[in-house]
Amino acid sequence: xxxxxxxxxxxxxxxxxxxxxxxxxxxxxxxxxxxxxxxxxxxxxxxxxxxxxxxxxxxxxxxxxxxxxxxxxxxxxxxxxxxxxxxxxxxxxxxxxxxxxxxxxxxxxxxxxxxxxxxxxxxxxxxxxxxxxxxxxxxxxxxxxxxxxxxxxxxxxxxxxxxxxxxxxxxxxxxxxxxxxxxxx
Ligand code: HEM
Numbered sequence: 001x002x003x004x005x006x007x008x009x010x011x012x013x014x015x016x017x018x019x020x021x022x023x024x025x026x027x028x029x030x031x032x033x034x035x036x037x038x039x040x041x042x043x044x045x046x047x048x049x050x051x052x053x054x055x056x057x058x059x060x061x062x063x064x065x066x067x068x069x070x071x072x073x074x075x076x077x078x079x080x081x082x083x084x085x086x087x088x089x090x091x092x093x094x095x096x097x098x099x100x101x102x103x104x105x106x107x108x109x110x111x112x113x114x115x116x117x118x119x120x121x122x123x124x125x126x127x128x129x130x131x132x133x134x135x136x137x138x139x140x141x142x143x144x145x146x147x148x149x150x151x152x153x154x155x156x157x158x159x160x161x162x163x164x165x166x167x168x169x170x171x172x173x174x175x176x177x178x179x180x181x182x183x184x185x
Contacts, residue, residue: 005064011057015045020138020175026114027182034114034182058099062092080165084147087140094137118183134183135176142172 018041026034045051069085069092077085105112120130146168153161 001064001068004060005068008057008060008064011053012061015054016141020141020179023117023138023179023182024175025182026118027178031114031118031185038113055099058095062096065089065092080147080150083143084151087143087147090136090140091144094133094140098137114183118185121180121183122185131180135180138176138179139169139172142168142175146172 022034022037022041025037045054065088069088102112102116105116110116117134120126121134146165149168150160150162150165153159153164
């Protein structure tokens with residue numbers, strides 16, 4: 001189960017990292033740059049085979065992740081394990097809602113570009129939902145990676161170096177804030 005989860009995470013990360021970079025362009029250079037970046041990136045991930053693999057990875061990641069998160073270990077979980085599980089559960093729910101919303105929008109003929117994403121964070125009262133929803137969607141991705149990084153270093157080097165984990169969490173917080181700031185128009 002863990003191996004499959006790791007494999008699908010590699011495929012997903014290859015999409016998510018440029019996807020987040022795409023959202024950051026709105027902060028630095030505005031909506032037109034965001035749309036131009038997405039137009040180029042779509043040429044890759046919207047190819048039927050590539051998108052099929054991506055969407056399959058989303059399903060596999062959610063399924064295996066939830067299964068792992070709710071597996072009992074029979075011992076008290078450490079702080080880092082609890083953060084890894086908690087962030088993973090939020091990410092699974094976020095991806096389920098997010099990808100369903102994107103696919104539903106597309107099937108009804110909407111261009112799911114910058115304006116699709118920005119609508120919710122620029123209108124009252126939907127911003128009360130969309131700002132924390134997107135912020136946590138991005139930040140929990142970094143919380144998850146930071147917790148995994150901490151646990152890997154501990155497992156391999158047998159030393160506890162929490163600052164790497166905290167550093168990833170802090171960087172993720174900043175990236176989430178910049179992405180949200182870029183979506184506000
Ligand atoms: C503020 C944060 C985010 C915003 C505003 C956002 C927005 C979008 C938009 C507009 C699309 C449609 C792209 C297109 O039409 O080509 C999309 C697709 C997608 N996003 Fe996000 N996203 C965010 C964060 C995330 C995160 C954190 C993940 C994963 C953990 C994620 C996973 C995906 C996936 C898997 C797709 C589907 C790609 C496809 O097949 O079309 N997104 N997102």
